Amino acid sequence: MADSEREAPSACKRLKQDTIFEKFKTDFKDLGRLKSAYKSLCFDRRNPLIAQEIISCNAATGYGISFSRASCETRPYTQEIYPFGSIFTDGIELLNDFFTKTDYVPDNMTFRLLLAKLIHFLMDEKSHAAIRKIQRTDVSETELMIILAEHFFSRLSLSNTYSMDHFAKYKGNLLCKCGSCKPESLAANFDDTSIGNRDCWHGSLDILLGSTESFIHVASVEEELSPGEIAPFEVKLKNVEERRFRSQTLAQVIAFSFLQKASHPSLENFLIPCMAATKKELKIYFYDCKYDILLESRGIPLLVEIPGSNSQPLNFEAIIAAWLVLNYKYLCSGPFDSLLKAPKANFFKHAEPCLEIYEKELLYQHVGEQTTILDYGFLDITKPKFVWPSNLSCKPVDSENEY
Ligand SMILES: [Zn+2]
Incomplete structure (x- = not known):
């Protein structure tokens, strides 16, 4: 963020009195592990971002494909490997100052709030305990969404509000495993x-x-059925590497990047991230719909083993990664020169017949409700599918008026 956007000194001075930075100095006892996680995540080649090439996908079949049926196969460009921190130079500068300057408090109000969010979560033992708790118990998809949204992602994002898929509201208990959150306030967070x-x-x-x-x-x-049994069922969580889950995530981040570019054309860059999360780990994908760049991180565990200890604290690498990604609008510096010169993801080529739809006709909310309902198995009301004649452009139907 430019220096010109800094807030008035009086406001900054007042905020410097906030206790969170002081509290961190006196109460946080794990600074060594935090600094080490920061270096490992951002600069170590064991935590790379790897550029991907799409080798096949169903992004432009001529008819709608819901994310749950999306297919997107990629292969890595093995020469195009970059440190995780290479696209977060603004975030790196902020963390460097924080770790190296005594009593550092950013003058820039946005950066100050961002850093306060991170510090607060690092010391938020209640949320850490809630995330640890779900490791030892079975959780439904809805329960996992609730605990991660309420006790992890919303705590690290500058945006305090969040929405969860309203279809998930009917797929499990609206109870937070932390035991404290009120069901009525959780229910209000489900939306389209x-x-x-x-x-x-x-x-x-x-x-x-x-x-x-x-x-x-x-x-x-x-x-899944247990081997040799009809019942009971064994509940098994997907892995972030699982092929179908990965395809869905890639389709989502590509569509989201186009939507962000159309909705917020003034963004400094369009290297848009998303996180795939299980209760065990995070994996991060980035897609830039301006330069057709697709990047993938490694899986980052949510907890770490401490040698000689039975405790499993939260992995600071996962916390810093989530903080950088959730606040990418402020902390991500976008593609750099060598990334811009790297081979492309080739999404433009695969989606060519429908590229104009991705660029100009994507919507937020009220999208393909009938197909979505079908995918969730509630109703069979899909309309007949048809194939676009190859010589016609892909003109979308007006989904908001259609239903
Ligand atoms: Zn809770």
């Missing part, structure tokens, strides 16, 4: 989170921060 266009990729996002600031795709629960 659909994006896309009925004639291409579309569907609902699991967790949406702020007013379409960023989103998270949460791993759903699959029920």
Whole structure:
């Protein structure tokens, strides 16, 4: 953020008296592990971002494909590997100052609030305990969404508000595993989170921060038969690497990047991230719809083992990564020179017949509701599908008026 946007000194001076920075200095006892996690996440080649090439996808079939049926296969450009911190130079500068300057408090009000959010969460033992708690118990998809939205992502995002997919409201208990959150306040956080266009990729996002600031795709629960048994069912959580889950996440981040570019053309860059989350780990994808760049991180565990200790604290790498990603509008510096010169993801080529829809006709909310309902197994009211004649442009239907 430019220096010119700094707030008036009097306001900054007043805010410097806030206790959070002082409290961190006196109460936080794990600074060594925090600094080490920061260096490891942002600069270590074991935490790379790897550029991807799309080798096949169903982004432009001529009829709508919901995210749950999306297919997107990629392969890595093995020469195009970058440190995680390379696209977050603004965030790195802020963290460097924080770790190296004595009593550092940013003058810039936005950066100050961002840093306060991070510090507050680092010391938020109640939320840490809630995230640890779900490791030891079975959780439904809805319960996982609630605990991650309420006790992790919304605590680190500058946007205090969040929405969860309203279809998930009917798929599980509206109880937070922390044991304290009120069901009625949780219920108010479910809403229509659909994006896309009925004639291409579309569907609902699991967790949406702020007013379409960023989103998270949460791993759903699959029920599988135990070997040799008809019942009971064994509940098994998907892995972030699981092929179908990965395809869905890629389709979502690509559609979201186009939507962000159309909705917020003044953004400094369009390298838009999303997080795929299970109760065990995070994985982060970025897509830039201006330069056709697709990046993928490694899986980052939510907890870490401490040698010689039975405790499993939260992984500071996951906390810093989530903080950088959720606040990418302020902390992500976008693609740099060598990334711009790297081979492309080739989404433009694969989506060519419908690229104009992705660029100009994506919607937020009220998107493809019938298909979405079908995917959730409630109603069979899909309309017949048809194939676009190849010599016609892909003109979308007006989904808001159609229903
Ligand atoms: Zn709670």
